[in-house]
Amino acid sequence: MSSSYWLKTASGFWEVVVGLEVHAQVSSHSKLFSGASTAFAGSPNATVTLVDAAFPGMLPVLNEHCVEQAVKTGLGINAQINLFSMFDRKNYFYPDLPTGYQISQFYHPVVGEGHLDVDLKDGSSLRVNIERLHLEQDAGKSVHDLHPTKTCIDLNRCGIALMEIVTKPDMRTPEHAMNFVKKLRLLLRYLGTNDGNMDEGSLRADVNISIRKPGERLGNRAEIKNVNSIRFIGQAIEVEAHRQALLLEAGGEVVQETRLYDAAKGETRSLRSKEDAPDYRYFPDPDLLPVVLTEDYVNKIRNSLPELPDAKKQRFMDTYGLPAYDATVLVDDLDVSAYFEEATALTKNKSGRLISNYLTGDLFALLNKNGKTILESPVSPAHLAELVDLIEEEVISGRIAKDVFVDMWDHSKSPKAIVDSKGLRQITNSKELEEMAEHVLANNAQMVEDYKSGKEQLFGFFVGQVMKLTGGKANPALINEILRKKLK
């Protein structure tokens, strides 16, 4: 296991063991078992059919697209696709679940074991094994603060398809867990099976945490429910592991229970203990027959998968010679990598390296400063490509290009137009440069003497002076060449 992390308290070191259950809303137009829309509705109970509201006699009919999305995701996490799966009822009473049970897949999930490789900060990679992925329904929403004496129930979300992705307890640090969720979110976005939007709750995680002395068997775990940001996942692990260590050191015992992470207070607290743990009495849903898929069906989906983040990263490194870090930055955002590919394709020499440098350097800096996304960039991929061509064809120097870039940002203009209107073309006429060089050397006779008697570091000074005369528009290599000749 790479990049180990040990929690240190009075009694020494502890190993932290983390497993995740990620709930991802399936991207679909309609719900898992009804034709109600999944789009955000402005008013309560607007996207609810009589199936979702559990009217007597209503029967669920499975949405084939949701099954396809689950299979697609399963293939993305390198998992076993189960050609036979079934739906079960998970029974519990809560007002926002009108049927009194959630339809889920307990005994035969659609996706079995798989794995996801997670990149870590130190450059190493961690394989997190996946136990299963299954389809289930989301519940409705209870609003407790709208009415003085009642709870208000909105069933708009009730019945929307979720994928629950369960990992093995393979993570050992907050970084592992946070990067796993980041990687999974990216993968889901590439696959188009979930929008990855944690703020709106379409991706959330239950975090299982236990600690043990190195080499000992797994301790009792606490489950932190519904953590809805990557940062909070990291914080919750740190806080909870610490709580468990202090508890054990004080002679206490970690009880298996469900807890809640309170980000404002920076603490976890008990939601319900094991004795109160619900008994869900899972049993096969008699309203639904088994889901039977074929190898052919799975292969069709496999062949239609888009290029996934790992493959794209490798391609960027191989094709354009990008360093791993730069490739990761580009791949981490689908819009950014699309921008990169479009701009690179438009350059004459397919200059991915230079495009990447400008994109992740100058353009990112201005986007950040102005709070814009890549889609709102005033510099188009075509303009950036044009700028890179101007540099590669030595029409402008890299230094001038920086100024031109700022102009491109401010006025959304083509770099060629800016270079022409401002007369920024690099001076490549060696005659003109030779005259300037002579002028500089004549005005600094003493320094020329010093240079010739061994103060070679003065060479840079002469280059600088000539560059100054040209207003920065000369090709530095050409100046070097001319000065070397003249100073011989």
Next chain:
Amino acid sequence: MIVTRHEIIRAEKLARLNLPESKVEEFSTRLSKVFSWIDQLKEVDVTGVRPLVNPLMDFVDRTPMRKDVVHQTNTVSDVLSNAPDKDHDFFLVPKVVE
């Protein structure tokens, strides 16, 4: 099989029923009979028999699926039509303390 008093109370809790104390004994007796009958069924050798989830499984081997198309004919008022209490298009239920 004997269904104990303890199990009746647990089932009552899980099913959100409110069983009068006087009925606990009676249900213990009645359900014990049902479970004894189930015990008898369990004696049948079912090796190799596929679990039957739905009698239809003998005729249709897989669940039918629908296209991912939005189709909703009912309205909010239909959905709320049986609600004992409602306001501003919400169902109202007794306050659930979190």
